[in-house]
Structure formats: structure tokens, C-alpha cells
Amino acid sequence: MPLQADLREVAEEIGPGVVADRRDIHQHPELGFQEHRTAALVAARLRDLGLDVRIGVGGTGVVGLLRGGKPGKTVLLRADMDALPIEEANDTSYRSRNPGVMHACGHDAHSAMLLGVAWLLAHYRDQIPGNVKFMFQPAEEGGGGAQRMIDEGVLADPPVDAAFGMHVDTERFVGQVALRSGPAMASSDRFVITIRGKGGHAASPHRTVDPIVVGAHLITALQTVVAREVAPNEPAVITVGSLSAGTTNNVIPDTATLTGTVRAFNPDVRQTIERRIGELARGITRAMRANADVDYRVGYPVLVNHPESVALVKDALGNLLGPSAIIEREPVMGAEDFAFILQKVPGAMIHLGVRDRAWGRPRPVHTATFDLNEAALPVGVAAMAATALRFLEEGVS
Numbered sequence: 001m002p003l004q005a006d007l008r009e010v011a012e013e014i015g016p017g018v019v020a021d022r023r024d025i026h027q028h029p030e031l032g033f034q035e036h037r038t039a040a041l042v043a044a045r046l047r048d049l050g051l052d053v054r055i056g057v058g059g060t061g062v063v064g065l066l067r068g069g070k071p072g073k074t075v076l077l078r079a080d081m082d083a084l085p086i087e088e089a090n091d092t093s094y095r096s097r098n099p100g101v102m103h104a105c106g107h108d109a110h111s112a113m114l115l116g117v118a119w120l121l122a123h124y125r126d127q128i129p130g131n132v133k134f135m136f137q138p139a140e141e142g143g144g145g146a147q148r149m150i151d152e153g154v155l156a157d158p159p160v161d162a163a164f165g166m167h168v169d170t171e172r173f174v175g176q177v178a179l180r181s182g183p184a185m186a187s188s189d190r191f192v193i194t195i196r197g198k199g200g201h202a203a204s205p206h207r208t209v210d211p212i213v214v215g216a217h218l219i220t221a222l223q224t225v226v227a228r229e230v231a232p233n234e235p236a237v238i239t240v241g242s243l244s245a246g247t248t249n250n251v252i253p254d255t256a257t258l259t260g261t262v263r264a265f266n267p268d269v270r271q272t273i274e275r276r277i278g279e280l281a282r283g284i285t286r287a288m289r290a291n292a293d294v295d296y297r298v299g300y301p302v303l304v305n306h307p308e309s310v311a312l313v314k315d316a317l318g319n320l321l322g323p324s325a326i327i328e329r330e331p332v333m334g335a336e337d338f339a340f341i342l343q344k345v346p347g348a349m350i351h352l353g354v355r356d357r358a359w360g361r362p363r364p365v366h367t368a369t370f371d372l373n374e375a376a377l378p379v380g381v382a383a384m385a386a387t388a389l390r391f392l393e394e395g396v397s
């Protein structure tokens with residue numbers, strides 16, 4: 001298809017529009033399941049392109065369907081729309097206008113790029129063999145928006161044969177893409193443990209059951225699960241991220257609450273950790289005359305990129321960007337709810353380099369100073385479009 005050769009050029013031509021969309025969305029960040037403005041912008045744009053548009057899918061999700069001029073398979077491309085509860089510290093013309101909320105994970109760029117891909121492919125629809133489904137999901141940051149959209153049919157009608165997602169990568173430079181075949185991102189679960197003791201005067205601890213001391217023992221014991229019970233060659237994390245108890249220095253409180261996250265790559269390890277957190281919490285609190293409520297919430301699964309899809313992406317993007325631009329990615333303990341999609345259909349997550357070569361160090365996601373070099377956006381548009389076209393031309397399902 002001659003279109004393949006022109007992709008970079010056309011993507012660069014529409015680059016300013018993609019940057020403008022990114023800045024617009026960046027200035028108006030919205031938290032998970034509250035992406036009303038962003039979803040309205042996305043839906044209006046997709047309708048202008050003549051796509052079939054569904055709104056309110058899985059809350060605030062939007063789905064646009066582009067039917068190509070020739071029959072073929074259906075490929076899904078996914079962007080996420082939600083921001084984070086972070087106060088932006090950058091002083092740019094396009095900084096967040098929504099206090100306490102910031103696009104600090106690049107989802108503004110993901111949405112703007114996918115709109116660019118929709119524009120690009122819609123203008124060549126006659127040449128496209130098959131359908132492209134554009135998925136704009138809510139609540140990637142812990143809300144499981146992708147699962148909600150699956151529940152409400154994003155993978156059906158027409159059924160999706162393969163799915164590709166893209167995420168900014170602050171370690172890689174503009175012009176690079178990184179991906180990995182097989183398990184690439186960890187599973188992610190949450191827990192809340194409430195320790196119930198018996199409060200009283202801080203000077204009479206013998207008349208109380210001090211939940212803070214029990215909590216301290218429990219936190220220490222939790223560290224032994226990964227260190228002593230999980231095989232050293234299995235990646236796993238238990239982090240207690242918050243411990244809250246008490247109100248003042250001279251009162252022993254009734255309760256202490258700790259919350260944390262569990263990351264793993266192996267489902268057996270994940271199950272072992274869940275079981276051991278419960279056993280330790282109940283056993284230690286009982287031994288120390290308290291008791292515990294354990295609320296363990298299973299979150300995102302391991303993200304597994306399908307080998308045949310990764311091979312397709314590497315081939316398509318090797319042609320587009322040059323073979324040296326494709327970087328093998330190390331597994332990371334971060335999580336992604338695109339994993340739910342990849343449990344249902346083959347596909348892959350592509351990580352787009354957004355680091356400016358002039359920056360001495362990366363500007364990591366989930367920080368108040370996160371930013372990206374916008375020269376990466378046309379690269380991402382071309383890469384997503386090239387991947388979709390390559391799949392539709394060849395098919396790998």
C-alpha cells in the first residue's frame with residue numbers, strides 16, 4: 001500500500017493539530033470516570049470524521065468505528081483519557097487549569113495521538129482493508145476503565161481481531177519505541193488492613209491493646225513474604241503505602257489502618273502473597289490480642305504482549321523508524337489495565353519515547369514535573385497508524 005510510505009510525512013503535517021489537542025486536554029485534566037469534557041471533545045472529533053461513534057461506554061468511554069473501503073479484519077487502537085490527583089508544578093503556557101489535577105501520565109498525549117490516527121486513517125479509508133476501532137477509555141489509573149468497556153461490548157460488533165495500545169515512555173528518547181514480547185507489566189492488587197485493638201490513656205498501655213504496635217509488627221512481618229517465601233528469581237513487591245492511626249501523642253487509638261499494593265508476574269506468586277498477607281495479618285493480630293479485617297482487592301492482571309503481535313509491530317515500525325529505533329523493553333512492576341484487553345484478544349502495548357535529548361534526566365510519569373517532548377507525538381501517530389495498517393494488510397489472529 002503506497003500509504004505506508006507516506007505515513008511519517010502525513011503525520012508530521014498534522015503534528016501541530018495533534019500538539020494543539022494535547023495542550024487543550026492537558027489544560028483541562030479530569031480524573032477517572034469524570035472525563036466528560038475530554039470525552040465530548042473526542043466524540044465530536046470522531047463524528048466530524050464520519051465515524052460511527054458510541055459514547056458513555058463503561059462510564060465516560062468513547063468508541064469510534066472506521067469502516068475501511070475494503071472488507072477485512074477489525075483492529076482496535078486504544079487511548080486512555082484520565083488524569084491524576086497531582087498539582088502540576090510546571091510553568092508552561094499549557095499547564096493544568098484544574099487545581100490538584102494533572103495529566104502526569106501522558107494520557108493527554110495518548111488521546112491526542114489517537115485522534116490524529118483517526119484523522120489520518122479516515123482520510124485514506126478507501127484504501128483500508130477492514131475496520132479500525134478507536135477506543136478512548138476512562139479511568140486507567142486504578143479504576144479499571146478498560147474492563148468496564150469490555151463489559152459493555154467494546155470488543156464486539158464487529159468483533160476485534162487484535163488490539164494495540166500506546167503509552168509514553170520517559171526513559172526513551174523521541175524517535176524510539178520500546179516493547180517486549182510476553183509478560184511485560186506486573187499484576188497489581190490493593191489491600192486495606194484494619195487492626196482493631198483497644199484504646200486508652202497513653203500512660204496506661206497495660207489497660208489497652210495498642211493497634212499501632214501491632215501494626216508495626218505486621219509491617220515488618222510483611223517484608224518477609226517477598227524476602228523469605230517467594231523464589232528470588234520471581235519478581236514481586238509488597239509495599240505498605242499508608243499507615244494511619246491515632247490523633248495525638250498521649251492517646252492510644254482503637255484502630256490502625258494500613259494500605260498497600262502487591263505486584264507480581266507469576267499468578268502462583270500473586271496467590272501466595274494474597275494468602276500470606278491474610279494469614280500474617282490475622283495471626284499476628286491474634287497473637288497480640290487484637291484482630292484484623294483484611295480487604296484484599298484483586299486489580300489489574302499481568303500484561304502479556306502476544307509474540308506474533310510484537311513481531312508485527314517490530315517489523316512495521318522497523319520500516320517506519322529504522323531498526324535501531326526499536327528497543328527491547330525490560331519487564332516493569334508498573335501495571336496497565338490494557339492487560340484486560342490482551343487477555344481477550346492478541347495484541348501488544350507499544351511504549352513511545354518522549355524524552356528530549358537535551359534533558360539531563362528523565363521526567364518521570366506520576367510526578368508534578370512530568371512533561372514530554374511534543375516532537376514525539378507525530379512519531380506516535382505514524383507508529384499507531386502503521387501498526388494498524390500492517391495488521392489489516394497481513395492479519396495475525
Ligand SMILES: [Zn+2]
Pocket residue numbers: 105141365366
Ligand atoms: Zn499512570
Ligand SMILES: [Zn+2]
Pocket residue numbers: 105106107140167
Ligand atoms: Zn498511564
